[in-house]
Amino acid sequence: MIWFTLLLVVLVLAALWASMTTTLLRATLGLALASALLSVVMFSMGATLAAAMELSVCAGLISVVLVSVASLTRPRSIQEEIASRRSRLRRIWPLPLVLIAGGVALSFVHAPVDIVLRLPAGDGDVRTVLWSMRQLDLFGQILILLAGALGVLVLFRKEAKDDD
């Protein structure tokens, strides 16, 4: 239990680091670390397929995409960096306090965590759920990816035109 709690604490710290750091690369690493730790949490809770998905997509693929994007951006000057760091810290310093206060408040709420979820047919296997029960949501996921691809086309072309 203590290891599990420790894991959750490190996960929150990694997510906070990702939110508060001023460099894109560090933010990406923070996100990848948080995702990897979340995968471990999922593994330890027996959700192996979900954990594998989280590890491959969030900690893997998304991190690679974000690092690629970060490498394409123009590095900021030292002055810009200092100004940005000051303003950013000023804006988000309450975030950890809100998180801590929220955690404390939630600890007083006696959520009914002993409720046993009604498992869907097919032994609740995530594959059965995805392919046989939630086809509509899968279709929605495909649409979101399609919209993302169209977004890349629209925005990158706009960027290229603006540069001209």
Add this chain to the structure above:
Amino acid sequence: MSDLLLLVPFVAVVLLYLLPKRARAVGLWVAFGILALEAAAAVLDRFATVDVGLLAPLEKLLGFHLATDGLSGLVILCTGLVGMAALLVARRTLESVNERFLFANLVLVAVVGINGMAMVRDLFSLYVFVEVTAVATVILVAAGRGDHVLEGAWKYIFLSVVASVLMLTSLGFFLLSTGGITLDAARTGLAANAPLAWIAMALFLCGLFVKGAMVPFHGWLADAYTAAPAPVSVFMAGIVTKASGIFALLRIAQSTLGGATPGREILLVVGAVTIVVGAFLALTQTNFKRMLAYSSISQMGYIVLALGGDLHLGILAAGLHFFNHAVSKSQLFANAAAVEKQLGTLDIDEMGGLGARMPVTAGTSAVASLSIAGLPPLAGFWSKLLIILALWNAKEYAFAAVAILASLVTLAYFLSLQRKVFFGKPLEKWAGAREASAGLLVPAVALALVTIALGIGFPFALRILLGGGA
């Protein structure tokens, strides 16, 4: 048949990309044709009654669990009408064939999202299609030009993410409390007064309030509408915001809340505050599109307020005001696009006397403004009357008074808009301004005719629009 409302626009987007580049001009007309068929299907109610024997194997293969009723038909009709208007405006305001092609594709993706929202019966699927629409719309907003575009798109995406977090948390709570995420399961949980189910519903409502720009979550809307290119404003104001936030509220009020007191009270208070704050903010604006944006916030407040009234009459009134506002507001944004194209500005204080030079734009703008303000015999009068009756029947006299008084403020800001832009002596500096091209006038005139026709033929039109399903 309802599966086709998702599949046809999706397949069209994929197939359009197989066309050679020189044939891309056809993309806008393909999208227009699909939306025209969609509007026709909604009016004829064919998607609910057509013999589905031929489509049965496809439906079995896909396994989509969709259902249509009067409310779905209403949203699908609005999507068709507003989408066609936006595409016509895009034809005259977007410069290149490629821009128009990408716009048409993104509209089709958003249409799949809106159609999906209209037909699902499951809170998670509702969330998924809300997200599909949001992603397509963020890209449409970000595709505009100017420094303020980034701010508008950023605010929209940031608050969308906040809404998503609220809705996903809510779904988790629904699973914990009821063991399911269907609308039926949510209704059962709420009827049993399970505290966790009510917390879940409150979170889901907050998510929808953000998407629907209800006060105090309205900050993103004015920036997004103002920053977006003209056809995107028409599409967003006409249907996207309403479908993502307000229609989902309508569906939940109809299917899960069932007139339960805590839900009704939340809707009444949020609706009334949104009406008043939106109306007074609209009164102070000097940018044409920004005034229309705040007016949209106020009018969406009316729809939410109606849901807090008498259950059946309230849903009927909300549905009708949803339709009226979708038609009139997208028409006003088309008018704004016509004015901007002629003058190159949207600053109301710089305008004046344009009615003499742009009589059709001025006339259609007056029709839409007066309809939204609730003047008889236009369509907006009937929906506002029904809203007030729904509140009166539910003995919510104070909220009915708010609805009536806020209508006066609505009339005040729309009369101010008409006076400053179209009335008075024509200004010398706009001597070169001419009436907008036919491409921009067609959607404005067509939508104004819908407003007039619905107002005059109200009893007949209401039966067609809601088909007894609401």
